[in-house]
Amino acid sequence: MTTTYELSDLDQIEAESIHIFREVAAEFERPCLLFSGGKDSIVMLRLAEKSYSPASLPFPVMHVDTGHNFPEVLEFRDRRIAEVGARLVVASVQQSIDEGRVTEETGPRASRNRLQTTTLLDAVGEHRFDALFGGARRDEEKARAKERVYSFRDEFGQWDPKKQRPELWNLYNGRIRRGEHIRVFPISNWTELDIWEYIRREGIEIPSIYLAHERPVFERDGMWLADSDHVTRMDGEEVVTRRVRYRTVGDMSCTGAVESTAATLDEVIAEIGATRITERGATRADDRVSEAAMEDRKKEGYF
Amino acid sequence: MELLRFATAGSVDDGKSTLIGRLLYDTKQIFQDQLEAIERTSLQMGNEYTNLALLTDGLRAEREQGITIDVAYRYFATPKRKFIIADTPGHIQYTRNMVTGASTADLALVLVDARNGVVEQSRRHAFLAALLRIPHLVVCVNKLDLVGYGQEAFEKVKAEFREFAMKLDIADLTFIPVSALHGDNIVDRSPNTPWYEGASLLHHLEEVHIASDRNLVDARFPVQYVIRPQSDEHHDYRGYAGTIVGGVFKPGDEVMVLPSGFTSTIASVDTFEGPVDEAFPPMAVTIRLTDDIDLSRGDMICRPGNQPTVSQDVQAMVCWLTEASKLTSRAKLAIKHTTKVARVMVTDLQYRLDINTLHRDESAEALVLNEIGRVSLRCTQPLFFDEYRRNRATGSFVLIDETTNATVAAGMIIGAGA
Ligand SMILES: Nc1nc2c(ncn2[C@@H]2O[C@H](COP(=O)(O)OP(=O)(O)OP(=O)(O)O)[C@@H](O)[C@H]2O)c(=O)[nH]1
Numbered sequence: 001m002t003t004t005y006e007l008s009d010l011d012q013i014e015a016e017s018i019h020i021f022r023e024v025a026a027e028f029e030r031p032c033l034l035f036s037g038g039k040d041s042i043v044m045l046r047l048a049e050k051s052y053s054p055a056s057l058p059f060p061v062m063h064v065d066t067g068h069n070f071p072e073v074l075e076f077r078d079r080r081i082a083e084v085g086a087r088l089v090v091a092s093v094q095q096s097i098d099e100g101r102v103t104e105e106t107g108p109r110a111s112r113n114r115l116q117t118t119t120l121l122d123a124v125g126e127h128r129f130d131a132l133f134g135g136a137r138r139d140e141e142k143a144r145a146k147e148r149v150y151s152f153r154d155e156f157g158q159w160d161p162k163k164q165r166p167e168l169w170n171l172y173n174g175r176i177r178r179g180e181h182i183r184v185f186p187i188s189n190w191t192e193l194d195i196w197e198y199i200r201r202e203g204i205e206i207p208s209i210y211l212a213h214e215r216p217v218f219e220r221d222g223m224w225l226a227d228s229d230h231v232t233r234m235d236g237e238e239v240v241t242r243r244v245r246y247r248t249v250g251d252m253s254c255t256g257a258v259e260s261t262a263a264t265l266d267e268v269i270a271e272i273g274a275t276r277i278t279e280r281g282a283t284r285a286d287d288r289v290s291e292a293a294m295e296d297r298k299k300e301g302y303f
Numbered sequence: 304m305e306l307l308r309f310a311t312a313g314s315v316d317d318g319k320s321t322l323i324g325r326l327l328y329d330t331k332q333i334f335q336d337q338l339e340a341i342e343r344t345s346l347q348m349g350n351e352y353t354n355l356a357l358l359t360d361g362l363r364a365e366r367e368q369g370i371t372i373d374v375a376y377r378y379f380a381t382p383k384r385k386f387i388i389a390d391t392p393g394h395i396q397y398t399r400n401m402v403t404g405a406s407t408a409d410l411a412l413v414l415v416d417a418r419n420g421v422v423e424q425s426r427r428h429a430f431l432a433a434l435l436r437i438p439h440l441v442v443c444v445n446k447l448d449l450v451g452y453g454q455e456a457f458e459k460v461k462a463e464f465r466e467f468a469m470k471l472d473i474a475d476l477t478f479i480p481v482s483a484l485h486g487d488n489i490v491d492r493s494p495n496t497p498w499y500e501g502a503s504l505l506h507h508l509e510e511v512h513i514a515s516d517r518n519l520v521d522a523r524f525p526v527q528y529v530i531r532p533q534s535d536e537h538h539d540y541r542g543y544a545g546t547i548v549g550g551v552f553k554p555g556d557e558v559m560v561l562p563s564g565f566t567s568t569i570a571s572v573d574t575f576e577g578p579v580d581e582a583f584p585p586m587a588v589t590i591r592l593t594d595d596i597d598l599s600r601g602d603m604i605c606r607p608g609n610q611p612t613v614s615q616d617v618q619a620m621v622c623w624l625t626e627a628s629k630l631t632s633r634a635k636l637a638i639k640h641t642t643k644v645a646r647v648m649v650t651d652l653q654y655r656l657d658i659n660t661l662h663r664d665e666s667a668e669a670l671v672l673n674e675i676g677r678v679s680l681r682c683t684q685p686l687f688f689d690e691y692r693r694n695r696a697t698g699s700f701v702l703i704d705e706t707t708n709a710t711v712a713a714g715m716i717i718g719a720g721a
């Protein structure tokens with residue numbers, strides 16, 4: 001047998017991600033993995049498991065909970081985290097509202113998306129986390145396309161896109177002062193299709209809302225939003241039942257579904273390969289606020 | 304599928320971002336909502352046509368100024384290969400961002416404006432690409448539409464560039480005449496350049512041979528993290544986790560660990576899926592040894608008959624990346640080399656290199672932002688290294704300012720010695 005010593009593209013990006021996970025565990029005192037229950041977090045959790053196996057994760061997992069969750073995703077989160085044997089920290093936006101740290105938006109377009117930043121940064125302070133693993137990918141959005149794997153955040157949690165540290169080879173600079181932290185993005189170089197192919201290859205379970213299902217929805221801004229207690233419908237917004245699936249999982253009030261009949265992973269992957277709209281463009285109201293909505297939120301300390 | 308990482312390079316406004324936009328557009332990798340967004344922005348900015356550079360120039364400040372400030376990463380695939388693109392800035396002020404994008408590239412695309420020819424910044428970037436030892440260099444002679452698609456302009460740039468490149472160590476050099484704006488020779492060969500007989504850019508990117516660029520000879524495994532499970536089931540497990548950066552490791556191999564010099568045998572090469580028969584770059588694995596020896600992060604596993612250089616005194620080329628301070632003799636800095644962190648003192652600045660003439664200025668007293676020079680460093684601990692030209696991973700390092708925590712220099716090791 002001749003060996004060519006070739007790694008597939010998926011194996012190469014997997015190895016790069018594992019390297020990053022291990023680097024952080026070795027160099028930081030209090031890392032934490034952000035976990036939303038979405039497909040990117042699910043892949044992140046698997047990569048973390050692989051990085052330290054057979055030991056368990058050397059850090060906790062944190063969910064920034066807007067209170068507007070898909071019930072299927074919450075149930076999945078608890079089950080998956082129990083399987084991995086990780087410790088879950090829940091940072092609650094509802095609690096930030098109750099404590100008067102943030103003010104809830106009102107009206108039919110109210111969203112807790114932006115409020116999450118305060119909840120997140122408060123939790124970072126409270127637990128003195130010095131590194132936060134996030135599942136952001138550079139192919140998602142144009143501000144993310146610019147971000148380093150180790151993204152420095154000052155004591156206010158701010159990202160300064162004009163002052164990013166040079167980042168050469170895989171020599172990451174994680175040095176910080178007290179109060180500052182690093183956002184670490186191990187799957188920076190993965191695409192949406194990579195994520196799905198990896199989920200298929202690894203046989204990782206995903207929340208059911210990623211596969212086509214019947215759901216009462218209404219149309220807003222060209223997206224199908226789920227009818228739920230968390231959103232107030234406006235005049236003329238009629239609830240209809242459609243066969244849909246989700247491409248991203250976020251807050252119920254701002255994550256749209258796409259019409260789909262893809263009920264299996266293979267069908268989802270085939271659909272994604274053929275789609276002409278980006279995942280965030282198709283389904284995220286939070287990104288549609290303005291051209292630079294993501295950059296602006298990131299500067300404030302968003303994921 | 305094979306993965307090719309490439310980075311753009313070249314002077315400001317020579318068309319790097321437009322070229323990437325064109326490549327993505329013509330290979331139908333642009334999503335409808337992205338296209339609509341840049342069409343809207345182009346209109347608002349008063350452009351006559353859709354500005355494809357906006358696909359990578361995504362920051363507010365970049366759009367205001369019409370330049371690239373930081374690297375943008377984009378991804379695309381054809382049936383033949385997968386690509387990771389780093390579109391880097393041409394502006395001299397942002398050279399540090401160019402080296403960030405170029406440091407991991409297998410191939411550099413250097414753009415040159417056919418009207419202006421090879422300018423200082425094209426030379427600087429070509430030099431940096433050579434210094435970083437990017438194995439393949441493609442010079443795209445761009446804006447051919449503005450010189451009537453004439454062959455002379457192309458040949459002139461080619462000759463100019465060749466003359467400079469002769470002084471550099473570039474293994475594989477290719478020239479392609481293009482118009483990024485109109486798409487000539489980007490995906491398909493253009494009827495506007497019947498005199499050009501080579502491949503289109505995409506064809507070249509799909510075909511260039513990259514498999515032999517890795518070092519499969521010198522076995523090198525920097526220990527990154529020690530895995531010691533706190534569970535009864537794996538009570539006695541002690542594994543050394545890390546990424547293979549050279550050679551091949553197999554169970555049963557006799558190995559030597561540095562700095563102790565002890566020898567042992569590989570008991571197993573573990574992964575989450577279970578043990579594997581062999582591991583090679585760039586696999587991330589966990590190695591277990593048959594003996595209990597003292598080994599921790601920053602140490603290195605290699606072969607008794609093939610060891611890296613072990614020395615506290617290192618000769619290196621460095622590129623200085625900050626405007627906030629200078630590199631001078633006696634400066635003390637933190638160093639990160641493989642998985643080791645230590646401190647170094649600059650014992651000598653031997654010379655500063657003039658990018659245009661490659662003249663060595665031995666009277667230089669300092670390196671400032673974007674300057675490149677050769678230095679001698681004394682390290683608080685021995686480093687385990689190879690020449691950068693032999694192994695990018697064991698031959699590279701970064702220097703960090705201990706008061707600001709900024710990454711201030713990129714270094715490429717030449718050898719040992721004071
Ligand atoms: N006529 C013509 N114009 C071009 C061509 N390629 C780029 N341009 C124009 O040149 C200008 C600069 O292009 P960019 O792609 O932003 O240049 P760049 O090299 O990315 O610049 P920096 O990233 O800031 O270094 C823009 O106005 C482009 O439209 C070309 O092939 N022909």
Ligand SMILES: [Mg+2]
Nearest residue numbers: 319320370371
């Ligand atoms: Mg540009």
